[in-house]
Amino acid sequence: MAITAQDVNKLRQLTGAGMMDCKKALTEAEGDFDKAIEILRKQGQKVAAKRADNAVSEGVVVVEISSDESNGKLVALACETEPVANVADFKELAKTILGEAVANDHKSVESLMAATLSDGSTVADQIVNLTGKLGEKIEIVGYENVSAQKVVPYIHSNGKLGVLVAFEGGSGADLQVVGRDIAMQIAAMRPVALDKDGVDAALVEREIEIGKEQARAEGKPEAMLERIAQGKLQKFYKDNTLLNQEFVKDSSLTIRQLLEKTAKDLSIVSFKRVGIGN
Secondary structure, three states: OOOOHHHHHHHHHHHOOOHHHHHHHHHHOOOOHHHHHHHHHHHHHHHHHHOOOOOOOEEEEEEEEOOOOOEEEEEEEEEOOHHHHOOHHHHHHHHHHHHHHHHHOOOOHHHHHHOEOOOOOEHHHHHHHHHHHHOOOOEEEEEEEEEOOEEEEEEOOOOOEEEEEEEEOOOOOOHHHHHHHHHHHHHHHOOOEOOHHHOOHHHHHHHHHHHHHHHHHOOOOHHHHHHHHHHHHHHHHHHHEHHHOEEOOEEEEEHHHHHHHHOOOOEEEEEEEEEOOO
16 A cells, blocks of 8 residues: 555654654555554664663763652663764653653662553653664663652753752751752762761772782781771771762861751761763
8 A cells, every 4th residue: 555644744653763764664564553663663672682782871861859859850861872862852751751750659760661651651662662763772771769858959061960869857957059069079079878887898898908909019017907908998988988078169078067067967868879971
């Protein structure tokens, strides 16, 4: 049967696929729209399988905070190249995924990927479909769902890095400025944990061994290696745990001291930093 421009446009509206891809799918399906949609879906699956091992270092981070500021959700949707990250359909998919996360309070990426959208497709389906359309690997590389008395967000200017900081207490203090400052600190300084107790034991062991090896290479006596390594570990904590870091805007204060200065009962209970390619 003859495939008209109207048919092609209808399929394009249904799937978001390119005009030529829609025409080819309709021709192969002999005008059957359901078959054509399945052909386009399989095309996306083939592209996804082919590019499964490709690195994704571009994309967009989107965030939404609840009206009472007690919950924040962050989605990082990644692709292979910057031009694809700037495509309207890619950005719209990121917003759609975030909207689903907000609407149904998903707790994990797995739950979010399996969620059914208003058109009957899943988030995973939509990612595969857009992969077929744009020809690049697309992946949710980060999803965070944070709740606290107050959650403060930050999105870096490049749109590829996002932070959520969860606060408790504050006795009515305005946390917008200090919260944003701390979120920016997290973005720039990459703390590995909130405090010493939160550092992974394997990372602590690695730092101790590195400290010993450095001291050994400097010719220090074996009996002194453990003490020297412990000293270096304290420096690691100071540089890499948020509460012990120097505040970048005022090096006379640590983040712990900044919190105390803002309000005696103010504390950070958690933070999340998600970056694409960094």
